[in-house]
Amino acid sequence: MANSDKGIILRGVSKRFGDKAVLDGVDLDIPIGKSTVIVGCSGTGKSVLIKSIMGIFPIDSGQIWFDGAEITSPKQRRSIKDRFKFGMLFQGAALFDSQTVWENVSFGLVNGQGMKRGEAREAAVEYLRQVGLSAETADLLPAQLSGGMQKRVGLARAIATRPDYLFFDEPTTGLDPIMSDVINDLIRSTVTSMGVTAVSITHDMASVRKIADTVAMLHQGKIVWSGSVKQIDSSTNSYISQFVNGRAQGPINTDV
């Protein structure tokens, strides 16, 4: 298999809810072993895009490939499901609120991979340590944690199954700048140390500069710009420059 086949490739991916076309022909290449960041305004369909890649939503049309294997339909996806593993950190962490922190972290190990509970607790404590949480947090409930700690637990849960691909949906939204920086550092170090391919969503430019290798911008259901993170400041593309500089004037219409 040629090396250019590696990674995730999207061609003409479309998805509508009712009569609203959220994704309208998305073309996107996500290179393997890199950190790709998708930017765009709120409500443009960034979450829908990564959930479509992960197979949480079926798409209406277009194609998706993983390392050269097509996984557009649920059936194709099932046939390769053991070859690729995903992890995702959700926007609100999406921790199971009736379960303790360690049960959350080891959920995929116990329910997905059949690990025994005693063993799983030890594994969970180790992953908690990796995201900077002490063993004492293991027996707390998610509701007893701050937002930043919930994000860390969400990250520990996402990496516990040792995924090849990690998805982050607005990992720093709702956190203070210092905690944001901590989470960005964690993402960066996780990606490098585990050698995973990361796909993140954010509209926080500090995050983009910190975690991105490549950047793609989603606007009105299409990718309107993509390139290396080094190019975002010098780009003459009017969409990305309006976004990077946070200007009200430009091609992105802000009055709704």
Place this chain on the structure above:
Amino acid sequence: MKKTEQHKHQPATHQARGGLSRIHAAVAGLGAMVLQFVSATGQISVFFATTLGQMVQRPFYLRLMLRQLREIGYNSLPVVGLTALFTGMVLALQSYTGFARFNAESAIANVVVLSMVRELGPVLAGLMVAGRVGAAMAAELGTMRVTEQIDALQTLSTNPYRYLIVPRIVAGVLALPPLVLVADVIGVMGGWIVAVYKLGFNSGAYLITTVNIVTFEDVFSGLVKAAVFGFIITGMGCYHGFNSGRGAQGVGAATTRAVVSASILILVFDYVLTEAFFAK
């Protein structure tokens, strides 16, 4: 915007057309309702077909099922017990005033046990559990949907139908018959209390009449109803919660729908099952 306002201000000059367009609107509305009903029925069928398909696949989450069993069955005992107690009591009182005074003893025992076991035990327990458990289930699953916990399950290689829906529905079907059996006994005791302590009847004679009159089929039909109602309550709670709309409002609406649809279905199926059992 302007156009519709103009339209509003001149209905008198367009009465004939207005009447026609009203018929149009009515037909279109009816059509939309039929379409909506068909699509909802289709969606519900797909939901239950998927659940059934997942029911026969491993792993079966026994721990989760047992937890639901405790929640639906054991924790409903106080509410269902109280309902049954007062229902049995009021049945005895009402039938005393309604019946001829001679032979009232056996008539009252008769009315209390047969109404309880065949009808009121399962229906009242079903309605109380629908309010208690169906609502909570829809709210819990709806919140899980809205906060992306159901999506998270999928990313952790866990089928949400198998993990969330199957244990609840199985527990519902298993929990309701014993719950109704308890309600039957408490209801009969309620009738007995009123008959003996208020109406001054002979305690032993009342109980002997009760035991003699009730047949296996009476009790069995009530328990079958209970199992069906258990399926309806948990099924509606899960379906509406799982497909909850977005935001707090979506969860609220899902909760209401779960209780209303379960209550109506309980009454409909009560009639259907009664006809199946007793109309020969």
